[in-house]
Amino acid sequence: MAGGGGGGGGAAPAAKASEPVPHPPKDQLPNVSYCITSPPPWPEAILLGFQHYLVMLGTIVIIPTALVPQMGGGNEEKAQVIQTSLFVAGLNTLLQSIFGTRLPAVIGGSYTFVAPTISIILSGQWNDEDPVSKFKKIMRATQGALIVASTLQIVLGFSGLWRNVTRFLSPLSAVPLVSLVGFGLYEFGFPGVAKCVEIGLPELVLLVIFSQYLAHLIRPGKNIFDRFAVLFTVIIVWIYAHLLTVGGAYNGKPPKTQASCRTDRAGLISGAQWISIPYPFQWGPPSFNAGEAFAMMMASFVALVEVL
DSSP: OHHHHHHHHHHHHHHHHTSOOOOOHHHHSTTOOOBTTBOOOHHHHHHHHHHHHHHHHHHHHHHHHHHHHHHTOOHHHHHHHHHHHHHHHHHHHHHHHHTSOOOSOOOOOOGGGHHHHHHHHHTSTTOOSSHHHHHHHHHHHHHHHHHHHHHHHHHHHHHSHHHHHGGGOOHHHHHHHHHHHHHHTHHHHHHHHHTTHHHHHHHHHHHHIIIIIHHHHSSTTSOHHHHTHHHHHHHHHHHHHHHHHHTTTTTTOOHHHHHHHOTTOOOHHHHSOSSOOOOTTTTOSOOOOHHHHHHHHHHHHHHHHHTO
16 A cells, blocks of 8 residues: 555656646637737837827817817817826826736726716706806816716725626626617717718728738738738828828818818817826816716716726
8 A cells, every 4th residue: 555655656746747838828819919928029019009099099089079169168178188188098007007907908088978978068057158167167067076976986996896796797788788888979979980981981991901801811820900900090091181181172161071071170289288287176176966976977887887
C-alpha cells in the first residue's frame, strides 16, 4: 500500500508537466484580436482611441444640437454645452480607466436622458422673454433633476441592491427596454440624415461597406477596414461634403439646407471661446422639482439596465 502511494506521488509531476499550455486570448475568443493581456501596438491603439472618440463625439454634439435651440440658446450656448460635455466625458473616462472598471471604454452622453430633458423644456414653467435667461433656467432645472437621479444610482450601487436586481434581468428583459428607448429617439436621429440625404445616405452606405464587405474582400485576416471603418467613412464623407461646399453646390439653397449640408455653417467654431474651463454650476445654482426629478430617475433606471 505504501509503495503504491509512493508510485502515485511520483507520477503526479509528470502528469502536471504534460498538461497543455493555455492558448493565447485571441485563440480562446473568436473574432477578438486584442484582450487585456494582449493590447495593440501604440500607433494602432492611438488610432483606435481616436476612432472611439469620434463615435462618442456624435452623441456629445447631437444631443446639445437638438436640445439647446429648444431651450432658447444660440451657437455660443451650444458650443459651451458641447465643451462642458467633452470635458466631463474625458474626466469620467480617466476616472473609470484608473479607479473604476478599467475597461477601454469612453464615457459619453446618453440618449436615455433626452426624453426627460425635453419634458422639462416643454413644461412651460421656465419660459422667459429673454432666450438666454430661459436657457439658463432650463439648464439649472435639468442639473437639479440629474443630481437627484444620480443619487438613485449611487444608492443602488454602493448598497449592493443593484447586484440583487440584476439576477432577475436577462437579455430577454434588458434588450426590449433599451430598444424601446432607442426607437423613441428615432425622430431626433434619422431625420437629421434626411435633411441632407446626399451626404447622410452615402455615409451610411460606406460604413456598411467598410465594416461588412471590404474586410472580407481585400486582404482578409488583416481587419483593417472593419477595425477602422468609422475613420475611413468620416474622412471620405467629410472631404466629399467639403468639395460640395466649396464647389457652390449649396449656394442659393434655403438656410436649413445650408446649415445641414455645408461644412462651414455649424456656427460652433465661431461661437466657442478660445479658452474655456467648465466649472460646477456655471449656469447658476440648480433648481429642484419633484416631478422633473422623478422623470429623470426613471431614465436613470433605464441607464442602469443599458450597462448590463
